Amino acid sequence: MIRVVDRTDIEAAARRIGGHIRHTPSYEVRPGLWFKLELLQHSGSFKARGAFNRILAAAEAGALPEAGVVVASGGNAGLGVAYAASRLGVRAEVFVPRNAPATKVARLREYGAEVHQHGREYAEAYAASSVRVAETGALFVHAYDQPEIVAGQGTLGLELPEADTVLVAVGGGGLVGGIAAAVGDRVRIVAVEPEQAPTLHAALAAGAPVDVRVSGVAADSLGARRVGRIAFDLAVRHGIESVLVSDEAIVTARLRLWREHRLAVEHGAAAAFAALEHAAGTTVVVLCGANTDPATLTAAPAADQPAHAAG
Incomplete structure (x- = not known):
């Protein structure tokens, strides 16, 4: 049975990790449009929030083994866990696909x-990480589908300015689920996914999480094959809307963020901005990650990239 994550969990996580993460700024781009600059978070994405919460909660419970922590990731979750572990003096092992972005692998080290x-994808790295946990007894840190992870990511929701709509990119769903738990039904939440990685969209249509084929320019961070069960339950509970955007729209949005605002974000983060047509009333666009190669801001990548992983 999946444990429900609610605002009480989010508030507890905020108290637990408050001294370890950045309260990232929001700024009003124009009247009625805000950017939440989570790309400025430690490790370059929101993933540090959940990582700190998972590790610190285990330590509080006396359940943090000497073997440390293990995570499977396409890069960002691994970076969050590696950063948190390094700050807390905990050993970390990160399993990534062989084609994970070189910039992310270098930063992990x-x-x-x-x-x-x-x-070549998250599922294979995940399987290998599960074997390692069984061998060593290390604490497993899921990229997006554990209560402590979702609660940690949800602390971002406590920092949002007053708004009618929040646009947030979705891979495995830990962030959008956490934001929903934090803000409840007071704000309209729009979950934005690439057309080539429609995990939440497909789950809502099917009535349960299902496997989907993933590819495209944002697959390294939004390439979950299946949305997390916690996120799915929260999406249904809070009536989260799901919209899809094309790779072309994501690439264009990313270049616009750089050219017009000098914000260097990864493609996954740009997906939220690509859905601006779905804004209604005062809108916050969550720019959730910056783990990208700045050199690629001068040229558009091929529209169909192989799936790397989730998180």
């Missing part, structure tokens, strides 16, 4: 994590 590369 800079944070002191032991990096293992397996397969």
Whole structure:
């Protein structure tokens, strides 16, 4: 049975991780449109929030093993866990696909994590990480589908300015689920996914999480094959809307963010901005990650990239 995550969990997470994360700024781009600059978070994305919460909660419960922590990731979740582990003096092993972005793999090693590369997508890295947990007894940190992870990501929701609509990109769903738990039904939440990675969209249509084929320019961060059960339940509970955007729209949005605002975001973060047509009333666009190669801001990548992983 999946444990419900609610605002009480979010508030507890905020108290637990408050001294370890940044309260990232929001600014009004024009009347009625705000950017939440979570790309300025430690490790370059919101994932540090959940990572700190998972590790610190385990430590509080006396359940943090000497073997440390293990996570499977396309990069951002691994970076969040590696950063949190390094700050807390905990050993970290990160399993990523062999085609994970080189910039993310390099940063994982800079944070002191032991990096293992397996397969070509998240599912294969995840399987290898599960074997490692069984071998070592390490604490498993899921990229997006654990209560402590969702609650940690949801602390971002406590920092949002007053708004009618929030646009947030979705991969496995930990962030959008956490925001929904934080703000409840007071705000309209629009979950934005690439057309080539429609995990939540497909789950809502099917009435349950289902496997989908993932590819495209944002697959390294939004490439979950299946949305998390916690996020799905929260999406249904709070009536989250799901919209899809094309790779072309994501690429254009990312370039606009750079050219017009000098914000260097990864494609996954740009997806939320690509859905601006779905804004209604005062709107906050969550720019959730900056783990990207700045050199790619001068040229558009091919529209169909292989799926790397989720998180």
